[in-house]
Amino acid sequence: MPPKYSNSEDKLSDKVSETYSNWEQQDQLIFMWLLASMSPNLHSRMVGCVHAFQIWQSLHLYFETQTRARVCQLKSQLKGIKKQDSLNSYLLAIKKIIDTLASVGSPVDPAEHIQIILDGLPSEYNPLVTSIISRTDPYSVTEIETLLTTIENRLERQKQEEQESLNMQANYVQFPGGFQGRGQGYFRGRGQQNHRGRNRENFRGGKSFGRAPSRGYDKQNNYNRPICQVCNKPGHTALNCYHRFNPQYQDSSAQQVSNSSKTQQKAMVTKGNLDYQSNVSALMAVPDTFYDPAWYPDTRATNHITANASNMAGKSTYTGETKLKMANGDSTSIQHIGHSYLYSSNSNKPLFLKNLLHVPSISKNLISVSQFCRDNNVKFEFTANNCCVKSQDSKHTLLEGHFTKGLYVFHNISVGPSVCNSVTTENSNSIRELPNNKCDLYRIWHAKLGHANYKIVHDVMNKCGVSVSKNSTFSLCKSCCLGKLHKQPFYYSNTVYTSPLQLIYTDIWGPAPIPSSSGSKYYIEFIDAFSKFTWIYLISNKSQALQCFSHFKNMIENQLNSKIKCIQTDGAKEYLAFSKYLNDHGILHRISCPYTHEQNGSAER
Structure with a gap:
């Protein structure tokens, strides 16, 4: 800060030096720039500041206090952090807090870092903690993390072996106590x-x-x-x-x-x-x-499972690496994957078993309740002694099962390719061949019924005794897409503009999820059709659109020495208020058709 007066005579006459005047001018520019760049909640903290350096001092003091509070909070989190989930997440949480402390100017010493890691470990790591503390040569943080990872893997393997030994107890079958004899x-x-x-x-x-x-x-x-x-x-x-x-x-x-x-x-x-x-x-x-031919509904199964490959109507060798995980935690390999059909005396239509897995080591045939309901549009009903499968449309009972030894089971059903090649209806002696591709069957009847929607085709085919899978499996019909279009194609405009301000495109965007520093949630844009130059104004409400256009018109016409000839907008209410203003100034107003944003494409993009 230069002296305000060059000498004592200037001070008596109150004559400010030229150097001070230049400095004061620059200082005030910086002062205003700093105030304009701050958020409104900081303005109250700058009361009493006259020069830019005073603002800097106030900001430094304020944020230094905030930093100290943040450092105290982070150090408190480090003291209370404990290993709860995996070791990797525990180490990453500590590393994140330490990196944050380093970024605010309070780095953590490596020895303190290691101590924090050891303090949060559970009691099962006590032998390792004791050996680390008693070591003469200190470890690095990386070495500590490597040791802990190794110990965690050994502990996990030990727990797994203990769990397997507990599972082996299922092989022990004992008589009830109390028998006596020699x-x-x-x-x-x-x-x-x-x-x-x-x-x-x-x-x-x-x-x-x-x-x-x-x-x-x-x-x-x-x-x-x-x-x-x-x-x-x-x-x-x-x-x-x-x-x-x-x-x-x-x-x-x-x-x-x-x-x-x-x-x-x-x-x-x-x-x-x-x-x-x-x-x-x-x-x-x-x-x-022993092989059990009955089928058991399972609400936890994700796929249908069978141990007999002859139950599959079509199959292919499974080459993936995924294994079947059972309820006891064991995994077994999958030999084939395919599909099949299920028949019952209560139904004249087949029920589909899609994504049927062949697992030879399984002891019972399982029906996935969720998949069976989705593929066949049915529902399961369970009572104390019985269970049944009913159609969602007709409420007719398709399958009946019984509760036996703690499980629901279906006995009187036939599964396999030998019963899946034809369907015999009650009202006709004719046999309808089931197509191999349900999509082709649906497309054929969709076209024969005049490109009707899925519900109509589904109802007609159900009444005829032919089943169709879900609509989500069928691709779109190109003829329906072309025949049901209600918009004409939009072609590129051939109009060429030869000078600025012949046409101005405008549109409003918003509201923004986060307001700007001045509280604005919208912006209005003006695009020149000739140069594609764009002007943007921040606004708090859509009602400010006319005011912004008035400022824009006065500025651009003065700068370019030309008049705005035409303006193009959509039919929003805020633009309908432009009509009187535009008529008074002789500006044409072009409004795009409703729900046709393509006509105002330059602004919509």
């Missing part, structure tokens, strides 16, 4: 159903005389021994069974079962008290070699 299969007493014998499956009945307790060496846990799910013999589990790698093996009791639907009702009651027969029946392990 040895394996030995029961003695005068209680109800008196059994006596020293060999397995050697029972001799008697009458009930009242003395129920029998003798034995281990009164509670003598028969609480694991039963193998492969060979059904006691004393070992399926993991240690000699026959576990033989997929063709069946124990003698399982070979006597005639069909798969009865195998789940058999119980291993060859030893033990017969009073526990109903409880022991739930403990039987069914070998994987």
Whole structure:
């Protein structure tokens, strides 16, 4: 800041020096520029400032205080941060806060960075934390992150192994406690159903005389021994069974079962008290070699699944890497993918099984409830003892199932290519061949019915006993697109403008989601048709459009020494208010047709 007076004489006469005058002029320009560039909420903090450097000092003091508060907040977050989700997200959260501190001028020391990481780790990382703290040579942050990532992978693998060991407990099948006797299969007493014998499956009945307790060496846990799910013999589990790698093996009791639907009702009651027969029946392990032809609805399944490839009407080998994930967390491979048809005695039309997966290792055929409803326009109804599938249109029952052993099951249905090649209606003896491509069938009847919409075609074909898939699977009909157009094509204009202001395009844009620093939410633009030069004015409301045009007209006509001949707008209300003003100044007003923004294309773009 130069001195205001050159000497004492000038000070007495109040004569300001030329150097000070030039500086003061530049200072005031900077002063006004700073005020204009600020948001309105900062203007109140600049009260009392006369020079530009005073504004800078006020801004520095204000933002320095804000920065200190922000630094305190970030450091408080660092102290309270803990590992909750994955290690990667935990380390990234710490790195983000530390980078923010560095950007505001408060960097964090690497040693403090490492300490913050270690403080937020759970107790399972305590051995690693102890070894890091006791190390003489300090680690770097990168080395700490690498060590933690390695430990996390080991912990995850250990948890997975523990979970697998817990899942293996499903292979242990035990008898209810309370059997008594001297040895394996030995029961003695005068209680109800008196059994006596020293060999397995050697029972001799008697009458009930009242003395129920029998003798034995281990009164509670003598028969609480694991039963193998492969060979059904006691004393070992399926993991240690000699026959576990033989997929063709069946124990003698399982070979006597005639069909798969009865195998789940058999119980291993060859030893033990017969009073526990109903409880022991739930403990039987069914070998994987039995095939269940019934179909089970599953609300959690994303696709239909079958273990028998003969159930598929069309199939192709699956070459992808995706595996089928089951409820217990295991994954199994998919052999084929295809489709099939499902028939019931209650329906004369086939029901589609799209995206049917062939998984040989699955034990039951599953119907995906969500996919089945979408593909066949049906709904499922579940009651206490029954379930049924009904048509959404006719409310007719198409499938009926029953509740058996905790599951809903459909028995009397036929699935496969042998029953999917024809459909026989109740009112006609003719057989309609099902087309291989439902899209081609829909397009043929769509054209035969005069290019009717999907609902009409769907209703007609349903009444004729022919099923059509969803409309979303069909492509657009080109003839319908051309025949139903209600607009003529727009061609390029051949009009050539030879001088500025012959025609002005204008349009209003807004409202903006975030207002400008001056509170404006809209802007109005004026485009010269000759030069394509554009002028933009910020406005707070659309009602300011006429005022902006008046300012624009006075400015542009004065600068170019020419008059505006014509203006083109859309039919918005704010432009209808231009009519009187334009008539008074002899300016033509061209308005585009309703809902035809193409006519005002230069402004709309």
